[in-house]
Amino acid sequence: MLRCATYPKVSSATARAVCQTADRIRRRVKSDGRGRGRSGDTCVARVAGIGRPATGPPAPVRGHRNTGNAPSIEGAADLANRPRVSIVTVPGCAGRLHLSPLPGTWSGAPSPETVRRDLAAIAGAGATTLVSLVERRELPLSAEAWDAAVRAAGLTPVALPIADYGVPGAAFEADWAAAGLADRLRRGETVALHCRAGVGRTGTIAARLLVEAGGLSAAAAIAMIRAEHTARAVETEDQAAHLAAVAAARREDEMPADSPTRG
Numbered sequence: 001m002l003r004c005a006t007y008p009k010v011s012s013a014t015a016r017a018v019c020q021t022a023d024r025i026r027r028r029v030k031s032d033g034r035g036r037g038r039s040g041d042t043c044v045a046r047v048a049g050i051g052r053p054a055t056g057p058p059a060p061v062r063g064h065r066n067t068g069n070a071p072s073i074e075g076a077a078d079l080a081n082r083p084r085v086s087i088v089t090v091p092g093c094a095g096r097l098h099l100s101p102l103p104g105t106w107s108g109a110p111s112p113e114t115v116r117r118d119l120a121a122i123a124g125a126g127a128t129t130l131v132s133l134v135e136r137r138e139l140p141l142s143a144e145a146w147d148a149a150v151r152a153a154g155l156t157p158v159a160l161p162i163a164d165y166g167v168p169g170a171a172f173e174a175d176w177a178a179a180g181l182a183d184r185l186r187r188g189e190t191v192a193l194h195c196r197a198g199v200g201r202t203g204t205i206a207a208r209l210l211v212e213a214g215g216l217s218a219a220a221a222i223a224m225i226r227a228e229h230t231a232r233a234v235e236t237e238d239q240a241a242h243l244a245a246v247a248a249a250r251r252e253d254e255m256p257a258d259s260p261t262r263g
Contacts, residue, residue, distance in 0.1 A: 091214040094188035101198035110140030119153035127192035133201040182213035203233025218243040
C-alpha cells in the first residue's frame with residue numbers, strides 16, 4: 001500500500017497519482033528553501049504554476065452573484081464580515097456550483113431556524129445536493145438533526161469532511177468517487193458546497209470540480225473561483241499542491257495507455 005504525507009492509505013490509481021504528484025511538489029518546495037506557511041503564498045504555488053493568493057480582506061470581485069437570504073455584498077468596507085454566497089458556472093457542463101459558508105451562520109448565530117432558512121435559500125437557488133466539507137463537530141446541529149434538516153429542504157446530504165485548512169485524505173477520496181459530483185454537474189444539477197467560512201475548503205473543492213468536470217488547469221480553476229467567489233479561496237500551500245496534483249492525475253488518465261510519458 002502506497003503511503004505519503006497527505007494520503008496515508010491510498011488504493012485507487014488516481015489517488016496514488018495525486019499522492020505522488022503532491023509529494024513531488026512538496027519535495028521541490030523544500031529543496032528550493034524559499035519559505036513555508038499557511039498563507040499559500042510560498043513557492044509551492046509557484047512550483048504548481050498557481051499565482052500568489054490574495055492576503056488580507058478580499059477585495060470586491062467581478063462576477064459575484066449573491067443568492068438566497070444572505071446579505072448583499074457591495075463593497076470592501078465590511079466584506080470580511082459578510083458571508084459570500086455565489087453561483088459558479090462549470091465550463092462544458094449544464095450544472096452549476098453553489099458556494100457558501102456554513103448554512104445557519106449567514107445572518108448571525110446559528111439556530112435551528114437559521115439553519116432551516118439558509119437551507120431553504122440553497123434549495124431555492126436550484127441546488128439538489130448539499131456537500132458538507134466541515135467535520136461533524138463543526139455543524140450547528142447534531143449529525144442526525146443536520147441530515148434531517150437538509151433532507152427536509154429537498155436536498156441530498158453528502159458528507160465529505162476535511163479538517164480546517166486541510167486537504168482531502170484517503171477516506172475523502174473513497175467517498176468522493178462514490179458521490180459522483182462531476183457526473184451530477186454534467187447532468188445539469190446544481191451542487192452546493194460549504195465549509196465553515198466558505199473560503200478555503202469550499203474554494204479548493206470547487207476548483208477541483210472545475211478541473212475534473214470542467215477540464216480546467218489547476219491555475220485556471222483557482223483563478224476562476226477567486227474571481228467569481230472570493231479572492232481568498234484556496235488558502236494554503238497544501239490546498240494549492242492538492243489541486244496541481246489532481247490536475248496532473250487527470251492529464252495522465254487522459255493519456256493513451258501506451259503513451260511513453262504515462263506513469
